[in-house]
Amino acid sequence: xxxxxxxxxxxxxxxxxxxxxxxxxxxxxxxxxxxxxxxxxxxxxxxxxxxxxxxxxxxxxxxxxxxxxxxxxxxxxxxxxxxxxxxxxxxxxxxxxxxxxxxxxxxxxxxxxxxxxxxxxxxxxxxxxxxxxxxxxxxxxxxxxxxxxxxxxxxxxxxxxxxxxxxxxxxxxxxxxxxxxxxxxxxxxxxxxxxxxxxxxxxxxxxxxxxxxxxxxxxxxxxxxxxxxxxxxxxxxxxxxxxxxxxxxxxxxxxxxxxxxxxxxxxxxxxxxxxxxxxxxx
Numbered sequence: 331x332x333x334x335x336x337x338x339x340x341x342x343x344x345x346x347x348x349x350x351x352x353x354x355x356x357x358x359x360x361x362x363x364x365x366x367x368x369x370x371x372x373x374x375x376x377x378x379x380x381x382x383x384x385x386x387x388x389x390x391x392x393x394x395x396x397x398x399x400x401x402x403x404x405x406x407x408x409x410x411x412x413x414x415x416x417x418x419x420x421x422x423x424x425x426x427x428x429x430x431x432x433x434x435x436x437x438x439x440x441x442x443x444x445x446x447x448x449x450x451x452x453x454x455x456x457x458x459x460x461x462x463x464x465x466x467x468x469x470x471x472x473x474x475x476x477x478x479x480x481x482x483x484x485x486x487x488x489x490x491x492x493x494x495x496x497x498x499x500x501x502x503x504x505x506x507x508x509x510x511x512x513x514x515x516x517x518x519x520x521x522x523x524x525x526x527x528x529x530x531x532x533x534x535x536x537x538x539x540x541x542x543x544x545x546x547x548x549x550x551x552x553x554x555x556x557x558x559x560x561x562x563x564x565x566x567x568x569x570x571x572x573x574x575x576x577x578x579x580x581x582x583x584x585x586x587x588x589x590x591x592x593x594x595x596x597x598x599x600x601x602x603x604x605x606x607x608x609x610x611x612x
Contacts, residue, residue, distance in 0.1 A: 359405055362417050363398075370394050370424055379431040382438075390427030394420045441495045445486075448502045452483055455509035462516050471609045475512045478608055479505050500551070507548035508608055514541040515600065515611040531585035535576075538592040542573060545599035552606035562602035569598035 370376060370391065379387045401416035456479045463472035482505035489498035528534040546569075549562065576591035603610055 356410060359410055359413050363402055366398055366417050366420050370398055375428045379427050382431045384430050387427040387430035390423050394423035445490060445495050445499050452502050452506040455506055459509045459512050462513060466516055471611050474609045479509045504551050507544060510544050511548050512610045535580055535585045535588050538589050542592050542596045545596055549599055549602055552608055561605040565598045565602035569595045
């Protein structure tokens, strides 16, 4: 409510600037000078700009301050017309600052909401990965993958607690994709799951395509550093060739062959992911 009232005050200043100029009353200017000063220095809008990270919003506030000082000087000198004009300019500058700070706040709120949703999804996948690893104790690297996922989630929560939500989201995306890729790999060799899950080879091909996409997205996040990208390059190239062949076979209706080619493509991506520093089954 306070922010809303502050915006009304600012809007009133803008409206005054646009309205036909009435006879200028000194006492009215004194009251406006105090009102605009409160808006710039002590209102909820001022606190919103001050606590936000938008440099442009803060620059507009500084411009409003400077213009307000000039308005006070004009009023002191008896130039009521200049004082009225400068107060309107100060209000407009502050209004623009509030607008920018508000946009910054909206972005921050959306980032936080997206982070919370991703955190819940990552934790759910991590739990599923731990459960499947327990059901398949013979799967090599499953425990190591669990530790990697948990470490990434813990890092994300630490970064978010420190206010760096964008970096936290990057860690969460990695955790999510590592867990998803690991689950796909651990289930990949389960004949029972396959026989129950797929009504046709085309449906199985769609599943393998999604699994391949998951590994590719994870690799894109992991291999951003030049040295890791160089180590992963041969496997990535081979994976791309195999996927291209799989898509051609699928286009020709040979889905059984396409599934095998996609599985081989994903295995190459697993090698590339391991080369980038994350161990996942596969």
